[in-house]
Amino acid sequence: MKILLIGATGLLGNAVAKELEGKHEIIRAARHNADVEVDITKPDSIKRMFEQVGKVDAVISATGHAHFGALEEITPELNEESIESKLKGQVNLVLLGMDHVNDDGSFTLTTGVIMDEPILHGASSAMANGAVKSFAKSAAIEMPRGIRINSVSGTVFQESPEGLRAYFPGFDPIPVSKAALAFRKSVEGAQTGQSYEIY
Ligand SMILES: NC(=O)c1ccc[n+]([C@@H]2O[C@H](COP(=O)([O-])OP(=O)(O)OC[C@H]3O[C@@H](n4cnc5c(N)ncnc54)[C@H](OP(=O)(O)O)[C@@H]3O)[C@@H](O)[C@H]2O)c1
Incomplete structure (x- = not known):
């Protein structure tokens, strides 16, 4: 398969x-060195990427920045970081990428454990993760041409920096x-509308 992997230079990617x-x-794909x-x-950057890459069989998003911070200190502007990147960024990959995915292809998006298990300073990230999960579950029943869509929610990775852990x-x-x-599992399997929760 031809697979477009966004966030490919990061830990998960x-x-x-x-x-x-x-x-x-x-x-x-990434902002640098990819x-x-x-x-x-x-959105214009996403459109350019798909035009450059042509048709693919699978799109994987292993990216999406979200704001971490105490609830009382989250401003609308800081919360927007999570909305712009982890939520809208990933959703726009689907909305703008659908025509560039071959029949029976797939999208796989990234969420995270905070949507299920609250942590201090995690509200903005949890919001974005939960929204992406719900989007994927719902979009799955309307995807055209046999295209599937799933999301993956990992708990914190052993290899993450101590500051994140x-x-x-x-x-x-x-x-x-x-x-x-x-x-x-998402790319090579046949499931759709799933949230793979690796906790
Ligand atoms: N680390 C964990 O323990 C953990 C656990 C569960 C879920 N997750 C989730 O997994 C995802 C990836 O985490 P990670 O730890 O692998 O992060 P990471 O090591 O910082 O990697 C992020 C990747 O995304 C790219 N990227 C960042 N902003 C981008 C943008 N606006 N457009 C395109 N590419 C962008 C980065 O490259 P450039 O900077 O060059 O663009 C890099 O390739 C995140 O959504 C995170 O919440 C992480």
């Missing part, structure tokens, strides 16, 4: 690429390779 390379052709440059917060006291971190398996 690298693990997903490792899981899929060899068997598939992977086109790596095969194709894209900023998912900018500190937000998750008492959580059991998983190897990022375990989350990457769910992307393979």
